[in-house]
Amino acid sequence: MEYLSLKSEKCSEFIWSQYRTSSVGTQAKTLDLIAIGEQQIIPLSSLKLLDDLRVYLLSLERTLATRTYLVLERPGPADICLFLAIYCSKNVSFAGFPNLLRWYKTIFAKFGSNLPTDPRMAQGAAIELSVDEKYNLITRNLEEVVGENEIKAILAERSVKIYWGKPHIAYFVPMSKIADFLRAGCEVQILFADLHACLDNMKAPWELINYRVEYYRECITGMLESIGVPLDKLSFVKGTDYQLSKEYTLDAYKLSTIVTEKDAKKAGAEVVKQSDSAPLSGLIYPGLQALDEEYLKVDVQFGGVDQRKIFMYARENLPKLGYAKRSHLMNPMVPGLTGTKMSSSEADSKIDLLDPPSAIKKKLKKAFCEEGNIENNGPLAFTKHVLFGCHGQFEVLRKEEWGGNKIYKDFQELEDDFKNKNVHPGDLKNSVGAAIDRLLAPIIKKFESEEMKTLAANAYPVEKVTKVKKEKKKHNIRPEGVEPKPKQKQQPKEAEPQKPADISRLLMKVGKITKCEKHPDADALYLEEIDCGEDKPRQVISGLVKFVPLEEMQDRMVVILCNLKPAKMRGILSEAMVMCASTPDKVEILCPPEGAVPGDIVTVAGFEGEPDAIIKPSSKKQVSAFEQVAPDLKTNDALEATYKGVTWEVKGKGAIKAQSLQNVQIK
Numbered sequence: 001m002e003y004l005s006l007k008s009e010k011c012s013e014f015i016w017s018q019y020r021t022s023s024v025g026t027q028a029k030t031l032d033l034i035a036i037g038e039q040q041i042i043p044l045s046s047l048k049l050l051d052d053l054r055v056y057l058l059s060l061e062r063t064l065a066t067r068t069y070l071v072l073e074r075p076g077p078a079d080i081c082l083f084l085a086i087y088c089s090k091n092v093s094f095a096g097f098p099n100l101l102r103w104y105k106t107i108f109a110k111f112g113s114n115l116p117t118d119p120r121m122a123q124g125a126a127i128e129l130s131v132d133e134k135y136n137l138i139t140r141n142l143e144e145v146v147g148e149n150e151i152k153a154i155l156a157e158r159s160v161k162i163y164w165g166k167p168h169i170a171y172f173v174p175m176s177k178i179a180d181f182l183r184a185g186c187e188v189q190i191l192f193a194d195l196h197a198c199l200d201n202m203k204a205p206w207e208l209i210n211y212r213v214e215y216y217r218e219c220i221t222g223m224l225e226s227i228g229v230p231l232d233k234l235s236f237v238k239g240t241d242y243q244l245s246k247e248y249t250l251d252a253y254k255l256s257t258i259v260t261e262k263d264a265k266k267a268g269a270e271v272v273k274q275s276d277s278a279p280l281s282g283l284i285y286p287g288l289q290a291l292d293e294e295y296l297k298v299d300v301q302f303g304g305v306d307q308r309k310i311f312m313y314a315r316e317n318l319p320k321l322g323y324a325k326r327s328h329l330m331n332p333m334v335p336g337l338t339g340t341k342m343s344s345s346e347a348d349s350k351i352d353l354l355d356p357p358s359a360i361k362k363k364l365k366k367a368f369c370e371e372g373n374i375e376n377n378g379p380l381a382f383t384k385h386v387l388f389g390c391h392g393q394f395e396v397l398r399k400e401e402w403g404g405n406k407i408y409k410d411f412q413e414l415e416d417d418f419k420n421k422n423v424h425p426g427d428l429k430n431s432v433g434a435a436i437d438r439l440l441a442p443i444i445k446k447f448e449s450e451e452m453k454t455l456a457a458n459a460y461p462v463e464k465v466t467k468v469k470k471e472k473k474k475h476n477i478r479p480e481g482v483e484p485k486p487k488q489k490q491q492p493k494e495a496e497p498q499k500p501a502d503i504s505r506l507l508m509k510v511g512k513i514t515k516c517e518k519h520p521d522a523d524a525l526y527l528e529e530i531d532c533g534e535d536k537p538r539q540v541i542s543g544l545v546k547f548v549p550l551e552e553m554q555d556r557m558v559v560i561l562c563n564l565k566p567a568k569m570r571g572i573l574s575e576a577m578v579m580c581a582s583t584p585d586k587v588e589i590l591c592p593p594e595g596a597v598p599g600d601i602v603t604v605a606g607f608e609g610e611p612d613a614i615i616k617p618s619s620k621k622q623v624s625a626f627e628q629v630a631p632d633l634k635t636n637d638a639l640e641a642t643y644k645g646v647t648w649e650v651k652g653k654g655a656i657k658a659q660s661l662q663n664v665q666i667k
């Protein structure tokens with residue numbers, strides 16, 4: 001523990017030296033306390049100019065007792081902010097900053113009546129955020145909130161109880177929301193859904209689960225602590241600690257008599273692995289997730305928007321068992337670093353809590369981040385949903401000749417600068433890397449102790465647990481208290497070799513849009529029916545609302561990619577993709593040649609292989625056939641769609657073309 005004593009007459013000197021060495025540096029022209037250091041601090045907005053504040057502080061200092069000593073335990077920027085706040089007697093809210101509150105009290109006690117007090121502070125309690133402030137904090141940056149009135153009603157009475165369940169790896173993205181919940185005074189439970197991991201194709205190896213629970217507990221608390229979030233209302237629960245009880249089990253059986261097989265399957269469609277001969281466990285999964293809300297005694301469940309159907313299932317079925325309907329908070333699906341469209345399942349493209357800095361750097365280096373392109377931009381999305389959420393600001397690090405470092409307090413400003421090419425992808429990536437390093441540093445430090453090293457080694461033994469082993473373990477639930485068997489060496493399973501990139505693996509056909517309307521649940525999406533010469537039209541969802549007016553969609557001839565794995569977008573299945581020439585500001589639907597009819601096949605000379613039955617989505621090991629060819633799909637000078645420079649065509653009828661976009665990417 002480091003202690004630092006400050007005589008009051010030295011305070012301002014100390015503050016300025018801290019200020020100068022803080023990440024803000026000396027170039028900041030205005031003093032907004034949010035900008036100091038790592039933490040989100042309430043701004044002292046009336047004192048904008050550094051000089052104003054200096055004068056104000058100096059005048060105040062004279063009124064303070066000269067011989068008083070302050071003891072600041074491990075003083076950090078937050079303490080400095082607090083100190084300034086006290087000096088300036090502004091209304092500061094300490095909700096979410098227990099340390100600050102403690103220091104306030106300590107300092108207050110030392111100075112007694114010499115200090116100007118905040119009337120709310122005098123009651124000795126943390127200054128609470130208002131109901132609206134809390135509600136805004138809880139719901140900011142979310143994709144969807146269901147049951148908002150209930151949440152507001154509870155907020156007016158007491159703290160809201162929220163849980164977040166996770167079956168395996170913890171990604172960074174939800175962390176900043178967990179931080180918001182805690183800052184808003186919520187009681188937050190993190191559920192390690194071990195039973196669920198097992199029910200969904202044994203996503204986490206059973207014998208390691210206890211270690212992993214501990215490991216995550218350490219990582220998550222380490223990170224939240226480092227961003228200055230109070231942890232007193234955070235707790236961790238393991239699914240099997242209560243899901244095997246008599247009452248819970250009986251409720252699970254009761255649910256199975258109420259819910260149809262079809263509805264159970266539908267509820268799990270976006271979460272539980274689907275296949276033709278899926279195990280029964282997948283049908284049980286959503287029911288148990290619904291019961292968790294009751295058994296964890298929460299008001300709200302938080303999760304990604306991919307959990308939506310399970311949430312709706314819970315809202316429908318818990319009341320049938322006589323339990324309360326809960327509210328639901330849904331995070332958007334943040335694009336992965338590779339920038340895949342609407343995909344949430346690309347593990348390799350995400351940064352998880354366990355990645356060492358070297359792995360992060362590698363992922364960032366590969367990340368999709370095109371100059372001026374803000375769509376599907378992984379590093380930008382990460383900045384928005386993690387870095388701004390955690391730190392309330394983001395600093396772009398840049399050489400002087402490129403404009404020097406710049407601090408952004410507002411994501412929009414950063415996004416605009418990126419779009420207008422004022423921020424270069426290389427600088428963005430480096431800055432994101434540096435910010436992640438800072439975020440992870442306390443966790444890495446924590447894991448330097450022998451005890452933690454052992455925990456890490458147990459949770460993540462060096463030999464990878466292979467799928468073969470997972471399969472074997474599938475039905476083997478180890479009773480509580482039984483130690484895991486020593487690890488046996490496994491032969492790693494041969495990875496299927498990646499097939500070479502080849503456009504003929506994509507099945508592209510001419511289609512005609514026979515019907516088009518706005519997607520009922522998403523402003524940016526159209527919902528179309530496209531005739532492509534098959535028995536019935538395909539249902540297709542396209543993110544074109546911003547680019548193509550509805551009237552231009554109707555009866556339009558298009559080229560569609562037909563062998564993508566059908567995927568739900570905001571609850572509706574999309575069975576193909578409309579191919580477009582695309583820039584950040586302009587997207588044009590590619591036009592088939594005159595005389596082409598629905599069902600005509602689009603080909604590229606020299607690439608004559610068979611299309612894949614289904615293009616497998618990208619996975620940890622493999623990039624999808626579409627992602628493989630994507631970089632080589634472009635329009636040329638003559639507006640023709642090309643692959644590796646060879647024109648796409650409908651044989652005998654002519655080339656596929658864009659209307660005006662030359663030499664741009666096709667997506």
Ligand SMILES: N[C@@H](Cc1ccc(O)cc1)C(=O)O
Nearest residue numbers: 165166167193196271289292
């Ligand atoms: N279904 C969640 C995990 C989960 C499991 C059980 C719960 O009660 C909550 C969440 C996921 O896919 O991430």
